[in-house]
Amino acid sequence: PWECEYSYGGEADLHRHYERCQKNPGHKNFIPVDKFSIEYLPEDYRDKEVVDYIRAVSDLTVRVSVGYVSEKRPETVPNTNKPYPCYSVRGQCRLTVGTGFVRSVDVFTSDLGHHCGCKDCLNSSTPEMNFAIVEVITATHVVFDGLEGEHTTCHLFFDRGGTPDTCSGVVTLPGMSNVFNNVPEDCCFMYHYTHDLDLARKLLQTTQQMYRLSYILTNDNKFYFRIVKQNRDVLDKQPLLFLVSHPHGCSKQISLGYVTSAHKFNDAIVNLFYNTATCPGSSGAHVLVTENFTSLGLEKVLLFSCAVHCGVSEEQHEFNFCESDKGQ
Template sequence: HVEVEDFCGLESSLHENMKKCQKNPDHKDFIPVTEFNIGCLPDRYQDNDLADLIRALAALTVRIKVNKLSPERPKVRYPPIPRYDKRGREKSITGSGWVARVDTYSNGKLCSCRECKNSPTACKQWGRVEIFTVTHVVYDEFEAQHTICHLNYDCDSADLGQLPALSEVGAIQSDFHEDLTHLLCFTHDMELLDKLQNSLDIYRKLQPLVMDKYSDDSESEEDLTVVVSHPHGCSKHVTVGELREYHFKDDEGDLGQYKYTTPTCQGSSGGPVFILGRGVWYDEHPHSGTKAGLNHGAVFYT
């Protein structure tokens, strides 16, 4: 079961969906990102570097909304079904994702976004942001053209219209079998690019430090597993749990999948999954769904 949130009409209905949630009725284990602190971690993981790493990952996490679904979207495995409500209105879906790379150009190279291609004065200061999510959130090029990624949606009182957003999607690479999608977005907001790059730098600096600290953690047989996401399309939350299972998905042992206890909900699909002690690169572990009482990530190359 994949975990996107679908809705029609006003986005305020998403808050009602959250209240009606059956998987996590009170969401007591979902920590609002503004309230996350070192005390939210289990005792043996209450480390300042680890807490700062999670904050950096949270700063890179985005809320993804697909306003128009592709006619090519498979009906098996890929919600929503039905695609229309009782009034005949087409549904939108929300999920999560995160910024995995930032490229900034200020040396005179002209921006190649749609706006600049059609302008006699193309922008000379611009950047590209690569966002990772899962394919059942953004399936193909058609959906990418109708997608908006909101950053810094950290509290429900925030006005989405006033938050930084990336909607100029220039390219998409998706893998149906691995359930992984890369979006390439353009922006002229140099301040936003600097902030995202700073968060990436902090994450990349802290990741190996934290790995080294816990490389000999013999107290636990289960690795700390953290998910950052936008449950039900609402504001950003952090959840904490344990890795429980790891499965190879092919005979050669090239493809694997993690299963964990970390709480997730509809809207969490595509959010980054940080598993302590399981590799330096976090960009291959988006949350993908839930099955048999455990939540799981997308399939990835081992």
């Protein structure tokens, strides 16, 4: 059910997987990010704030490439008999490709008195004091631990073209540190140190815009009643759910669909099932829902959470799923 893409032959292999895809032949339900516009949204959701929000999320979405498989991957998912991905290839140098998302950026300047924690600075007698820390979220089955994090590269702004190297404007973040994993929720937090403060401030501005728009979409009654006024039946429909991902490790794509069901396992975890298009390579993509519908039986808004795409449901084969921490 997992939706990483795997390759022993590098970028050329990824493109062969894309062309031979059996899950979504032709990838007709994926929208290239540079072609996305308001017309692609369902009529009930055609609003400038929704478009701007999706574009902000797109700008923060990264391709995650992992060049090594940790020996510490378990044989099965904890407390189950379900095989855990990549156990049989532990210790091998194999390319695993998924998707991730910049959740936060912290900028440090020399007047704050902090020192950069990157490898170069840790080994330097004059560590950099102007630096930033970029937090990236993906799925645990994409990046399992710190060793895999050291072999991880994130590509920002891979929005068009065949490979990151042929796409102008792509920024490469090599090496992740301080990897923290939540295996039950399949969510991985990792961090990258950068001395490029222009990039850091650009990403910080985009995260601030995204948070601002998420607040408008979830808390602004004017937006809520504008949607209701356009079509009161929208309250009885399934909520819109969108993903921005790198299917098969190729350039960034937007997919739109709907939540089909939500299951609460306990007081902490919610499983969402949805028909939004995904492919191998979509694992780790940020899952976003644009409304909080009481028909799902959820108490809190799921628009901005740590939920990441996990894969295809074993129980409902026609639907994809993610796990979320109650949406907050």
